[in-house]
Amino acid sequence: MNGWVGYITNQSVINMHTSTFHSPVNSETNSVHKRERRKEARPGELLDAALSLFVSKGFSATKVEDVAASAGVSKGTLFLYFSSKEDLFKAVIRANLADHFPAWNQEFEEFQGTTPDMLEYAMVSWWQRIGSTDASGITKLVMSEANNFPEVVQFYDQEVIRPGHELFKRILQRGIDSGEFAQFNTDLAVHSLVSAILYINMWKHALACHASLHTLNPEAFLRNHVHLMVQGWRKS
Amino acid sequence: MNGWVGYITNQSVINMHTSTFHSPVNSETNSVHKRERRKEARPGELLDAALSLFVSKGFSATKVEDVAASAGVSKGTLFLYFSSKEDLFKAVIRANLADHFPAWNQEFEEFQGTTPDMLEYAMVSWWQRIGSTDASGITKLVMSEANNFPEVVQFYDQEVIRPGHELFKRILQRGIDSGEFAQFNTDLAVHSLVSAILYINMWKHALACHASLHTLNPEAFLRNHVHLMVQGWRKS
Amino acid sequence: MNGWVGYITNQSVINMHTSTFHSPVNSETNSVHKRERRKEARPGELLDAALSLFVSKGFSATKVEDVAASAGVSKGTLFLYFSSKEDLFKAVIRANLADHFPAWNQEFEEFQGTTPDMLEYAMVSWWQRIGSTDASGITKLVMSEANNFPEVVQFYDQEVIRPGHELFKRILQRGIDSGEFAQFNTDLAVHSLVSAILYINMWKHALACHASLHTLNPEAFLRNHVHLMVQGWRKS
Amino acid sequence: MNGWVGYITNQSVINMHTSTFHSPVNSETNSVHKRERRKEARPGELLDAALSLFVSKGFSATKVEDVAASAGVSKGTLFLYFSSKEDLFKAVIRANLADHFPAWNQEFEEFQGTTPDMLEYAMVSWWQRIGSTDASGITKLVMSEANNFPEVVQFYDQEVIRPGHELFKRILQRGIDSGEFAQFNTDLAVHSLVSAILYINMWKHALACHASLHTLNPEAFLRNHVHLMVQGWRKS
DNA sequence: CATGAATGAGCCTTCATTCAT
DNA sequence: GATGAATGAAGGCTCATTCAT
Numbered sequence: 013m014n015g016w017v018g019y020i021t022n023q024s025v026i027n028m029h030t031s032t033f034h035s036p037v038n039s040e041t042n043s044v045h046k047r048e049r050r051k052e053a054r055p056g057e058l059l060d061a062a063l064s065l066f067v068s069k070g071f072s073a074t075k076v077e078d079v080a081a082s083a084g085v086s087k088g089t090l091f092l093y094f095s096s097k098e099d100l101f102k103a104v105i106r107a108n109l110a111d112h113f114p115a116w117n118q119e120f121e122e123f124q125g126t127t128p129d130m131l132e133y134a135m136v137s138w139w140q141r142i143g144s145t146d147a148s149g150i151t152k153l154v155m156s157e158a159n160n161f162p163e164v165v166q167f168y169d170q171e172v173i174r175p176g177h178e179l180f181k182r183i184l185q186r187g188i189d190s191g192e193f194a195q196f197n198t199d200l201a202v203h204s205l206v207s208a209i210l211y212i213n214m215w216k217h218a219l220a221c222h223a224s225l226h227t228l229n230p231e232a233f234l235r236n237h238v239h240l241m242v243q244g245w246r247k248s
Numbered sequence: 249m250n251g252w253v254g255y256i257t258n259q260s261v262i263n264m265h266t267s268t269f270h271s272p273v274n275s276e277t278n279s280v281h282k283r284e285r286r287k288e289a290r291p292g293e294l295l296d297a298a299l300s301l302f303v304s305k306g307f308s309a310t311k312v313e314d315v316a317a318s319a320g321v322s323k324g325t326l327f328l329y330f331s332s333k334e335d336l337f338k339a340v341i342r343a344n345l346a347d348h349f350p351a352w353n354q355e356f357e358e359f360q361g362t363t364p365d366m367l368e369y370a371m372v373s374w375w376q377r378i379g380s381t382d383a384s385g386i387t388k389l390v391m392s393e394a395n396n397f398p399e400v401v402q403f404y405d406q407e408v409i410r411p412g413h414e415l416f417k418r419i420l421q422r423g424i425d426s427g428e429f430a431q432f433n434t435d436l437a438v439h440s441l442v443s444a445i446l447y448i449n450m451w452k453h454a455l456a457c458h459a460s461l462h463t464l465n466p467e468a469f470l471r472n473h474v475h476l477m478v479q480g481w482r483k484s
Numbered sequence: 485m486n487g488w489v490g491y492i493t494n495q496s497v498i499n500m501h502t503s504t505f506h507s508p509v510n511s512e513t514n515s516v517h518k519r520e521r522r523k524e525a526r527p528g529e530l531l532d533a534a535l536s537l538f539v540s541k542g543f544s545a546t547k548v549e550d551v552a553a554s555a556g557v558s559k560g561t562l563f564l565y566f567s568s569k570e571d572l573f574k575a576v577i578r579a580n581l582a583d584h585f586p587a588w589n590q591e592f593e594e595f596q597g598t599t600p601d602m603l604e605y606a607m608v609s610w611w612q613r614i615g616s617t618d619a620s621g622i623t624k625l626v627m628s629e630a631n632n633f634p635e636v637v638q639f640y641d642q643e644v645i646r647p648g649h650e651l652f653k654r655i656l657q658r659g660i661d662s663g664e665f666a667q668f669n670t671d672l673a674v675h676s677l678v679s680a681i682l683y684i685n686m687w688k689h690a691l692a693c694h695a696s697l698h699t700l701n702p703e704a705f706l707r708n709h710v711h712l713m714v715q716g717w718r719k720s
Numbered sequence: 721m722n723g724w725v726g727y728i729t730n731q732s733v734i735n736m737h738t739s740t741f742h743s744p745v746n747s748e749t750n751s752v753h754k755r756e757r758r759k760e761a762r763p764g765e766l767l768d769a770a771l772s773l774f775v776s777k778g779f780s781a782t783k784v785e786d787v788a789a790s791a792g793v794s795k796g797t798l799f800l801y802f803s804s805k806e807d808l809f810k811a812v813i814r815a816n817l818a819d820h821f822p823a824w825n826q827e828f829e830e831f832q833g834t835t836p837d838m839l840e841y842a843m844v845s846w847w848q849r850i851g852s853t854d855a856s857g858i859t860k861l862v863m864s865e866a867n868n869f870p871e872v873v874q875f876y877d878q879e880v881i882r883p884g885h886e887l888f889k890r891i892l893q894r895g896i897d898s899g900e901f902a903q904f905n906t907d908l909a910v911h912s913l914v915s916a917i918l919y920i921n922m923w924k925h926a927l928a929c930h931a932s933l934h935t936l937n938p939e940a941f942l943r944n945h946v947h948l949m950v951q952g953w954r955k956s
Numbered sequence: 957c958a959t960g961a962a963t964g965a966g967c968c969t970t971c972a973t974t975c976a977t
Numbered sequence: 978g979a980t981g982a983a984t985g986a987a988g989g990c991t992c993a994t995t996c997a998t
Contacts (some may be wrong), residue, residue, distance in 0.1 A: 047357060052388040054961090076989065086963050091990065103292060155454035156392035159306030162458035169459040200472045201445065207473070210450060211443035218391040222398035223405040228439060236436040237443075243480035312972065313981095322980050324974085333972060526982090542867040544780060548968065558984050561971065627862035627926035631778030634930035641931040672944045675919065675936060678943070684913035690863040694870035695877040700911060708908040709915070713855060715952035780990060784993065785960095794959050796995085 036051065043198065055093050057083040059107050062100050067149030071101060071157045084197030102167050105154070108147040110171035116179060130182055130243045134183065135208070135234040143230060152217035177202050184245075193245040201245065208237040289317065291329050293319040298340045299337050302386030303453065307337060307393050334397060341400055344392075349411040356415060362479045363423030369459075371444070371470040379448055379466060385446075387446065388453035413438050420481070429481040437481065444473040491549065517541065527565050530556040531579050534572050539621030543573060543629045574639050577626070580619040580644035586650060599659030600714045604654065607680070607706040615684055615702055623682065624689035649674050656717070665717040680709040764810075765791040769830050775857030775925065779809060779865050793800040806869065809861075813872050814879075821883040828887060835895030836950045842891065843916070843942040849939060851920055859918065860925035885910050887938045892953070897898050901953040909953065 018101050061082035065074040076097050079089040094100040142148050154168045180202040187193035212230045220228075297318035301310040312333050316326040330336040359366050378384050390404045416438040423429035448466045456464075537546040552562040566572040595602050597683050614620050626640045633636035652674040659665035684702045692700075757956035769790035771780040785804050788798040802808040833839050849857050862876045888910040921937045930937075 058376050073395060075987090076408055078263075087989090088963055088991080089961075090962070095990095097262070097989065128298055155450050156389065156395075158392075158454040158458050163453060165458040169455065173455075197472065200469055203469055204444065204476060206471045207253040207443040207447035208440065211439065214391055214446060218394040219401060219405065220407070222394050233436055233439050235438045237435065238441060240437070241481035244476035244478075246341065311970090323972090324980050325978080327973070328978070488739060490939050536947075547966095558847065559968090560970085560984055561982075564982070568970070595819065624863065627860065630926040631781050637927060637930040641927065647928075669944065672941055675941055676916065676945045676948060679781050679915040679919035680912065683917055686863055686922070690866040691873060691877065691881070694866050694873040705908055705911055707749070709912045711725060712909070712912060712949050712952035716948035716950075783991090795993090796959050797957080799994070800957075 032067070050168060054085065054089070055103075056081070056107075058085070058090055058100070059094060059104055062152075063104050063108060063146050065145045065151070066153055070162065071153050076100070091147060096097065098161055101157075101164055105164070105168055106112060106171065109142070109151055110175070113175040113179070119177075127183060127190060127192045128238070130183055130186070131205070131242065132235055132238045133164065133239050134180070135205075136231060139212070139230050139234055142210070148213050149217045151213040155214075165222060169190070177205065180220055182203050187245065191247065193242075194247045196245055201241065204241060208234055209238075249480045261437075290319070290321065290325070292335070292343075294321070294326055294329060295340050295343050298336055299344060299382060299386070302337070302340060302389055303382050307389060312336070337393065337397065338400055338403070339389060341386060341404065344383055345404065349415065352415055353411075356418060363419060363426060363428045364474070365417055366422070367441070367469055367478065368474045370416070371441075371474050372467060374445060375448070375466050375470055379445070382451050385453045387449040391450075392454075412442065416441055423481065427483065429478075430483045432481055437477065440477060441474070444470055485632050526555070526557065526561070528579075529571070530557070530562055530565060531576055535576050535580060538573070538576065538625055539618045543625050547672075569631055570636060573625075573629075573633065573636055573664065576661070577622055577636070578638055579616070579641065580622055582647070584627065585647040585651070588670055589647075592651060592654060599655060599662060599664045600710070602655055603659070603677070604707055605708045607654070607677075607710050608703060609703050610681060611684070615681070615688075620685050621689045622687040622688070627686075636704065648678065652677055659717065666719045670715055673713065676713060677710070680706055758871070762793065762797070763822060764815075766793070766801060766808070767797060767815050770818060771816060771858070773852060774809070774812060774861055774875055775854045784808070809865065809869065810872055810875070813858060813862060813876065816855055817876065821887065828890060833914060835891060835898060835900045836946070838891055838894070838921045839913070839950065840887070840943055841944045843913075843946050846917060846940055847920070847938050851917070851924075854920050857925045859921045864926075865924075884914065888913055895953065899955065900918050901950075902955045904953055909949065912949060913946070916942055 058079060062074075062079045065079055065082060076090055077087045079100070080087045090100070094103055120130075122132070125133070143182075146204075154164060160166045175242055177199075183199050184193065184198045184201055188195060188198070212228075212233070216230075293317060298310070298315045301315055301318060312326055313323045316323045316335070319326075326336070330339060356366075359369070361369075390400055392484075394401045413435075417434050420429065420434045421435055424431060424434070448469070452462055452466075496713070530551060534546075534551045537551055537554060548562055549559045551572070552559045555562075566575055592602075597605075597606070623644075626636060630637045649671075653670050656665065656670045656673055660667060660670070684700075684705065687700055688702075723790070766787060770787045771783070771789055773790060784798055785795045787808070788795045788935065791798075802811060827837075831841070833841075847873055850905075866873045885907075891908050892906045892909055896903060896906070920941065924935055924938075
């Protein structure tokens with residue numbers, strides 16, 4: 013078993029088939045001209061730049077021109093690939109979070125091991141692949157801009173929250189079905205699990221980076237959190 | 249026992265030692281005329297209006313003119329009491345988050361009952377007194393504007409996060425000392441408890457009001473969360 | 485009989501009661517402060533500036549900042565009185581054309597004389613009061629921007645075209661009722677009359693000012709046009 | 721008699737002596753391949769597309785990319801034939817307005833019948849051949865963009881207004897010479913006739929398509945207009 | 957010749973803040 | 978103290994035009 017999800021950096025996010033680009037990349041020829049290669053690379057470069065700036069400065073405080081400049085293109089070019097700043101926001105969410113659920117779901121299917129192990133593995137993997145990267149800042153961004161971009165919240169709910177909730181729920185159900193866990197309300201339980209993830213996200217991106225906070229070891233916290241939960245769920 | 253936390257209104261927040269009013273409130277004459285009393289009440293009315301609008305519309309989406317109008321004064325008057333919109337924001341945070349912990353700590357001292365009961369009482373009381381009111385929106389505000397007002401984050405950390413953490417930690421320690429709980433890392437445990445509170449805050453103020461979300465019963469969730477934790481902490 | 489319509493300049497357009505200003509002028513005190521007097525004068529000054537610039541440069545080519553500067557205020561001030569550039573456009577139409585119909589209709593009621601004289605008087609008065617002023621450029625503006633601002637066309641239709649059509653129709657009906665004219669289709673007839681007015685408008689503002697055109701004496705043309713029409717309408 | 725004006729399509733406008741193509745059409749080889757013929761047809765196709773879009777959406781609201789797409793070529797190709805959007809606009813005007821008067825003048829020479837009939841025939845023919853087609857939109861375009869393209873106005877004056885004026889003037893003179901009409905100022909009279917044509921143009925292209933206007937039957941209006949005029953001109 | 961990716965100048969509108977009254 | 982008219986900086990988005998391929 014080689015890991016739940018391939019380690020994610022925006023650089024490696026190639027399969028843009030579900031993104032919202034205007035002009036789909038047409039050819040996969042080996043002999044790509046310089047311009048063509050640039051064109052193919054543009055969306056990814058822009059998404060990288062956007063994620064980085066959004067996370068560090070906030071969405072509203074980031075000018076589209078800055079994103080473009082950071083990706084080495086002009087303002088107009090950005091709008092060639094994303095119809096608006098909000099659309100760019102959604103694409104960032106999709107590329108960094110939403111697009112990973114198929115792979116994660118598949119990992120769930122293939123996982124061999126106890127359900128408690130699986131839960132811990134899921135949480136720690138989340139930290140290693142998302143939590144410890146810029147992508148973890150997206151959740152904070154969505155929350156922060158919820159008032160200004162309700163549509164983004166809906167998108168995030170559909171594409172990230174619900175799939176995530178479902179995934180955790182299936183894991184818990186696996187434990188119940190196998191007899192590892194007693195019967196319990198899995199919806200409430202998932203909220204308790206996810207709360208730890210949200211907590212780390214906000215800790216990292218809203219608190220720790222702006223106040224010299226008492227440290228929190230995310231991985232230890234997640235493991236501990238899962239262990240506590242599992243204690244409560246086990247058959248007595 | 250008359251409640252864990254005194255119900256908070258800005259009117260009652262008198263000790264403004266940390267606020268930034270330009271014009272200090274005139275000395276408390278006995279014969280206050282109606283106008284003078286209004287004058288003294290101005291800051292509080294503005295803070296109330298600001299909190300309400302900030303929570304419902306977000307900080308940047310709230311116009312100072314709306315705050316002023318909501319408080320029944322003109323735009324210019326607001327700037328008589330607060331040097332800037334940022335200053336108003338900080339004052340709102342300060343007025344609504346500081347100064348409750350003494351009462352809470354006292355309740356802790358006086359509490360009669362098991363530690364698990366105490367934890368549940370603490371959580372449910374938080375929901376009834378804070379979580380279900382506008383005050384719960386402040387946390388979301390602080391997180392959202394963390395990038396723009398790091399100073400507020402530091403203040404929030406000192407005045408809210410740390411005292412809250414300490415309070416929970418003392419409760420847990422009470423359980424350990426009494427033999428109700430086994431020995432465990434109380435710092436990590438507190439994070440797990442607090443994560444549920446943060447979760448509800450963000451759920452209410454960033455998600456639920458902008459997306460037609462699958463419902464979450466906060467009180468049930470909190471009780472469930474505490475029970476799970478307690479299971480893990482009990483002496484086996 | 486002292487004229488059909490008081491001679492119109494924007495300076496003299498005082499009764500703004502039907503305009504679209506945001507903040508209605510509140511007091512009519514004699515002792516107006518400098519600021520208050522400026523405030524009352526603002527809308528008129530802005531409308532004057534707007535009409536002048538719109539007519540000379542076209543609507544799209546005129547920047548709101550230019551209008552503001554031309555009226556001696558800043559860009560933001562303009563938006564204090566008009567909610568958008570389009571709104572400013574409508575207000576210009578209203579102040580210079582639409583608002584005059586009540587007076588014009590009243591003149592119609594009070595007119596003593598033959599109907600042919602009345603028609604000629606109406607046409608010549610139009611020329612003297614509107615046609616020969618900047619206000620005549622409005623029609624050309626509306627036509628030019630019809631594609632970009634269909635709402636303005638509707639507004640112009642309701643507030644100018646229809647009232648104008650109705651006024652002319654009543655005059656013609658007066659001639660029929662009095663036996664001066666035979667029975668005929670007054671709607672078609674009004675179009676024929678109005679076509680002369682439109683012709684002059686376009687001549688002045690689209691052709692003459694951009695090409696060294698063979699001259700057209702508007703007043704002579706209008707008199708001639710009316711005489712021709714009248715010939716055709718008289719009882720034989 | 722086969723029509724007053726040959727029906728106009730850009731395809732048939734060959735003599736481009738006044739146009740501004742960068743790349744002159746290659747010499748007319750006998751063995752034109754399909755591609756070469758397309759190449760030669762490009763300018764005409766672009767002009768057709770441009771006319772259609774300019775008339776329906778207005779000049780500024782029409783994107784050059786749309787014109788190119790409508791003609792089946794890419795944006796860049798358009799600029800191979802026309803140095804700028806303005807240049808394209810001028811070429812459209814030129815291609816559609818020049819070169820019809822020779823045919824019209826000839827029809828005038830050959831016309832058999834009374835002068836009033838001739839006038840009516842001229843007006844109705846204009847409606848059937850020009851007024852009811854896209855070509856009638858050109859006049860509105862020229863007027864609308866007069867501020868931005870004074871040069872076009874001059875061209876329009878020389879190539880359309882003056883020839884048209886002269887043609888009508890000759891018709892009227894025919895009536896005077898034949899004794900059908902009395903002596904009168906034919907210049908003023910022509911303006912009265914032409915005003916009806918302009919009126920229909922603007923009605924169609926600036927008003928009717930953007931406001932749900934009270935209907936105007938163009939043909940009935942024109943006949944009526946001519947009849948009225950003729951009444952006034954006849955010998956009493 | 958043809959393409960279409962890239963450019964960047966241009967503009968309306970918002971709103972926190974000031975200050976004359 | 979209170980008012981509210983005035984300010985002007987700031988930014989998302991469009992689209993004619995260029996030019997490397």
